[in-house]
Amino acid sequence: MVHTGFNIIIKALFLFRAFARQNPDLNPSSVVGFSPFLGALLATIHYCLVAPKFRRESNDSIDQIQEATMSEEESSSNSGSDESMSEDERREAPKNDFSSIWDLPDVPKGQLPPHLTRQKTRVFCKADAPTHTDNVQYSGAYASIGVDNSLQIDFFRKNFRVEVIKLDKDVMEFDMIGIDAAIANAFRRILISEVPTMAIEKVLIANNTSLVQDEVLAHRLGLIPISADPRLFEYLSANDTPNEKNTIVFKLHVHCKRGEPRRSVYSEELQWLPNGSGFAKESERSDAKSSTYTSFNCSQDSVPEFSNNPIRPTDDKIILAKLGPGQEIELEAHAVKGMGKAHAKWSPVGTAWYRMLPEVVLEENVVGEDAEELKRKCPVNVFDIEDMGNGKKRATVARPRACTLCRECIRGEKWEKRVSLLRVKDHFIFTIESTGQLPPEVLFTEAVKILEDKCQRVIDELS
Amino acid sequence: MEHGSIKDPSRATFSFVDEDHTLANSLRYSLNQDARVSYCGYSIPHPSDARVNIRVQTTGDPAREVLKDACQNLKLMCQHVRTSFDESVADFRNNEPSKMETSDSEN
Numbered sequence: 001m002v003h004t005g006f007n008i009i010i011k012a013l014f015l016f017r018a019f020a021r022q023n024p025d026l027n028p029s030s031v032v033g034f035s036p037f038l039g040a041l042l043a044t045i046h047y048c049l050v051a052p053k054f055r056r057e058s059n060d061s062i063d064q065i066q067e068a069t070m071s072e073e074e075s076s077s078n079s080g081s082d083e084s085m086s087e088d089e090r091r092e093a094p095k096n097d098f099s100s101i102w103d104l105p106d107v108p109k110g111q112l113p114p115h116l117t118r119q120k121t122r123v124f125c126k127a128d129a130p131t132h133t134d135n136v137q138y139s140g141a142y143a144s145i146g147v148d149n150s151l152q153i154d155f156f157r158k159n160f161r162v163e164v165i166k167l168d169k170d171v172m173e174f175d176m177i178g179i180d181a182a183i184a185n186a187f188r189r190i191l192i193s194e195v196p197t198m199a200i201e202k203v204l205i206a207n208n209t210s211l212v213q214d215e216v217l218a219h220r221l222g223l224i225p226i227s228a229d230p231r232l233f234e235y236l237s238a239n240d241t242p243n244e245k246n247t248i249v250f251k252l253h254v255h256c257k258r259g260e261p262r263r264s265v266y267s268e269e270l271q272w273l274p275n276g277s278g279f280a281k282e283s284e285r286s287d288a289k290s291s292t293y294t295s296f297n298c299s300q301d302s303v304p305e306f307s308n309n310p311i312r313p314t315d316d317k318i319i320l321a322k323l324g325p326g327q328e329i330e331l332e333a334h335a336v337k338g339m340g341k342a343h344a345k346w347s348p349v350g351t352a353w354y355r356m357l358p359e360v361v362l363e364e365n366v367v368g369e370d371a372e373e374l375k376r377k378c379p380v381n382v383f384d385i386e387d388m389g390n391g392k393k394r395a396t397v398a399r400p401r402a403c404t405l406c407r408e409c410i411r412g413e414k415w416e417k418r419v420s421l422l423r424v425k426d427h428f429i430f431t432i433e434s435t436g437q438l439p440p441e442v443l444f445t446e447a448v449k450i451l452e453d454k455c456q457r458v459i460d461e462l463s
Numbered sequence: 464m465e466h467g468s469i470k471d472p473s474r475a476t477f478s479f480v481d482e483d484h485t486l487a488n489s490l491r492y493s494l495n496q497d498a499r500v501s502y503c504g505y506s507i508p509h510p511s512d513a514r515v516n517i518r519v520q521t522t523g524d525p526a527r528e529v530l531k532d533a534c535q536n537l538k539l540m541c542q543h544v545r546t547s548f549d550e551s552v553a554d555f556r557n558n559e560p561s562k563m564e565t566s567d568s569e570n
Binding site for chain 2: 019123137138139140148150151153156157160161162167173174175176179182183185186187189190194273441444447451452454455456458459462463
């Protein structure tokens with residue numbers, strides 16, 4: 001009898017699952033939280049009256065766990081029915097009409113029921129807070145209902161899509177569809193902090209009589225984007241000597257003559273020195289051959305990439321300082337390769353960001369005066385009015401992409417039921433703002449390559 | 464670096480130096496897609512240390528191999544992202560001049 005009691009509880013659980021599927025609006029957690037005692041009571045009733053119908057046919061079990069549970073149920077329901085069923089009931093139950101609970105029409109076979117699919121693929125933006133914001137990553141998350149949640153690489157290849165929306169010299173916007181936020185965010189993080197660029201790191205100041213202090217001036221110089229392809233350079237390590245492969249040298253010598261008006265110093269006045277530093281290094285030994293702060297073996301001019309396209313700041317009119325009459329700045333600036341995680345001056349992007357595609361769904365028809373009101377409510381004009389003939393009007397969602405999620409349209413109780421604000425979890429509108437060293441499309445491919453390299457390094461390490 | 468036991472290779476913690484959420488979160492995602500993984504997670508023990516620990520427990524296969532497969536999968540995904548991105552950019556570039564031509568001819 002202990003065995004029978006155990007089976008009653010198992011039956012109760014199955015019954016509740018079937019119940020939950022028939023009522024998609026029901027929150028699954030409320031079913032789980034249902035009092036087990038009440039459940040057991042209901043199950044007993046169910047066990048006596050309905051259970052004989054649910055005898056299992058051995059043809060299609062969805063997975064092994066279910067098979068095990070079901071066969072246990074079958075074996076005991078045979079023994080149990082002998083005790084609890086009356087003779088009449090036994091005669092009524094047709095002997096060959098065995099059907100498993102898994103044969104019921106609402107049982108998902110290999111795919112999720114619509115309400116779970118929606119919860120898995122959309123963020124719900126409710127009036128007070130967003131819900132279902134997390135991604136269901138675990139491959140066995142839906143194993144209990146026989147759905148495989150693992151991602152096959154072929155499936156990814158078939159479904160992944162990129163659509164370029166806008167592409168110019170500095171800014172790029174594209175849609176990345178069919179990828180998880182974990183990967184999209186990795187690309188974003190790499191773009192901001194791990195794609196290398198060249199930036200001024202060392203400033204040798206020979207003379208500065210301007211109002212701008214040396215350290216402030218050096219900092220301002222560091223932030224100037226320099227149009228030199230960082231892939232042609234190497235990192236300068238602490239023990240390296242600066243040479244033509246790891247350092248770019250600029251000279252700045254500006255002077256405001258007495259009697260002339262005040263003047264600005266612009267980034268265009270930085271002059272590239274392809275032969276390296278012109279400042280002689282002070283040596284303790286007076287007889288030593290005069291050396292400079294860099295040791296270039298050849299001119300950077302001779303590199304074909306630079307001979308036609310001299311290295312210079314990407315923007316000409318960045319003000320570095322202002323000089324009054326008689327003031328002078330003379331300095332040398334050394335640019336090296338670095339990454340944004342060391343200092344933001346090496347970040348190749350102004351910023352890079354993504355947002356999930358907004359989706360606005362009208363859960364019921366909004367007509368007449370209400371349609372006008374809905375159109376008026378939206379500050380970014382997401383909705384349009386459709387003329388249905390004979391003066392009837394209906395609201396339609398015309399520009400969901402413009403939605404800023406201000407939630408103005410779901411203010412008020414009646415509106416929250418009518419309009420659903422959703423975000424598609426695997427559709428990213430990605431924007432990259434380049435600072436000008438590299439075009440944005442190159443930056444993205446570089447970022448993806450960096451993630452690949454990271455994976456390869458782990459594989460090598462573990463092999 | 465791997466911290467595991469000799470007796471049971473199916474569970475191990477891997478410690479990566481000079482890595483952060485960027486790789487760890489992507490790897491966690493990739494590991495989660497593998498049906499052999501029973502548990503995976505990562506932690507950054509201290510924000511000042513450039514170090515991340517990734518925990519992998521499997522249903523039987525060696526954790527090291529499963530992690531390697533996850534890396535391989537992630538790499539394949541990246542390669543596919545790169546090729547489809549390049550294609551889309553090329554497509555966009557090819558269509559762009561034609562658009563401009565038509566607008567010019569209209570004027």
